[in-house]
Amino acid sequence: MHGAVLYAPYDIRDVERPDPTIIEPTDAIIRLSATCICGSDLWPYRGIDPISEPTPMGHEYVGIVEEAGSAVTTIKPGQFVVGSFFASDNTCPICQAGYQSRCVHAEPIGAIGTQAEYARIPLADGTLVATPDIPSDDLIPSLLAASDVLGTGWFAAVAADVAPGRTVAVVGDGAVGVLAVLAAKQLGAERIIIMSRHEDRQKLAAEFGATDIVTERGDAGAAQVKELTDGLGAHSTIEAVGTQESMMQAIGSTRPGGAVGYVGVPHEVALPGEELFFAEVHLLGGPAPVRRFLPELINLICNRKINPGRVFDLELPLSEVAAGYRAMDDRRAIKVLLRP
Numbered sequence: 001m002h003g004a005v006l007y008a009p010y011d012i013r014d015v016e017r018p019d020p021t022i023i024e025p026t027d028a029i030i031r032l033s034a035t036c037i038c039g040s041d042l043w044p045y046r047g048i049d050p051i052s053e054p055t056p057m058g059h060e061y062v063g064i065v066e067e068a069g070s071a072v073t074t075i076k077p078g079q080f081v082v083g084s085f086f087a088s089d090n091t092c093p094i095c096q097a098g099y100q101s102r103c104v105h106a107e108p109i110g111a112i113g114t115q116a117e118y119a120r121i122p123l124a125d126g127t128l129v130a131t132p133d134i135p136s137d138d139l140i141p142s143l144l145a146a147s148d149v150l151g152t153g154w155f156a157a158v159a160a161d162v163a164p165g166r167t168v169a170v171v172g173d174g175a176v177g178v179l180a181v182l183a184a185k186q187l188g189a190e191r192i193i194i195m196s197r198h199e200d201r202q203k204l205a206a207e208f209g210a211t212d213i214v215t216e217r218g219d220a221g222a223a224q225v226k227e228l229t230d231g232l233g234a235h236s237t238i239e240a241v242g243t244q245e246s247m248m249q250a251i252g253s254t255r256p257g258g259a260v261g262y263v264g265v266p267h268e269v270a271l272p273g274e275e276l277f278f279a280e281v282h283l284l285g286g287p288a289p290v291r292r293f294l295p296e297l298i299n300l301i302c303n304r305k306i307n308p309g310r311v312f313d314l315e316l317p318l319s320e321v322a323a324g325y326r327a328m329d330d331r332r333a334i335k336v337l338l339r340p
């Protein structure tokens with residue numbers, strides 16, 4: 001099969017890779033209908049996360065089940081499935097509490113590399129969720145978004161305690177940030193402030209429900225959010241970047257007693273204890289337990305209540321994966337969909 005492999009910083013290629021096979025009886029093999037490039041794929045692409053050997057890339061996926069292992073009971077060949085970027089058994093106490101990304105048997109899908117024609121998905125029964133029918137082609141981008149960026153934005157909104165009537169601030173205007181706006185709107189937020197400097201992303205955020213735009217960053221950005229909220233700060237702040245500045249901007253934008261949901265993968269973030277102490281905010285973050293939200297998100301998408309697939313603004317064949325990474329790296333694209 002074909003698949004994307006990162007050889008060195010800025011050197012990603014579509015190459016011949018071995019066809020995946022069932023290894024554990026709980027595995028399933030899927031044929032990818034679509035896959036995509038994640039903001040987090042840019043960390044190794046740019047050489048900020050070093051790689052030691054040629055590395056298959058990708059952890060977002062939707063597709064048709066080709067083969068199921070002998071111990072798989074609920075997922076069947078021919079079904080269209082959506083899964084998360086961590087495989088999970090969905091039965092252990094951590095999964096049952098809704099934190100499937102930290103399942104005691106969690107396996108990162110990124111190690112498998114789903115920017116490919118086929119992928120082996122471990123723990124298929126606990127990881128994959130089948131759609132009610134084979135979805136029409138126009139729903140595939142939205143279902144693909146559910147596999148990570150929508151699920152992550154949704155978790156961030158839930159972690160930030162978004163609820164009807166609340167004011168929400170979103171730090172970060174990447175795919176996760178703008179879809180966190182969509183999630184906040186669905187969860188009943190009254191006012192949604194997107195912190196963004198990019199006109200295309202501001203427009204998309206407004207389409208998803210943002211009511212205010214703040215272009216300042218860091219302390220100035222936090223001050224602007226306070227100014228918009230009678231000096232109090234947002235009830236709920238979503239952090240979707242992962243830098244020291246963005247994390248402090250999120251904490252500084254939140255009113256005492258409010259909550260920050262942080263889903264940007266942190267790079268060299270260190271929280272100063274005293275500032276944290278006097279901020280007096282709730283903090284919950286981490287790799288999103290997307291599996292928790294998939295049944296609800298699939299339902300909203302298949303009933304055409306939400307259209308998160310709008311976040312993809314460039315679609316390429318998998319053979320042009322290198323052009324896709326360049327477009328994301330140059331910020332010419334918010335998110336790139338790849339067709340195997």
Ligand SMILES: [Zn+2]
Nearest residue numbers: 090092095103
């Ligand atoms: Zn588990």
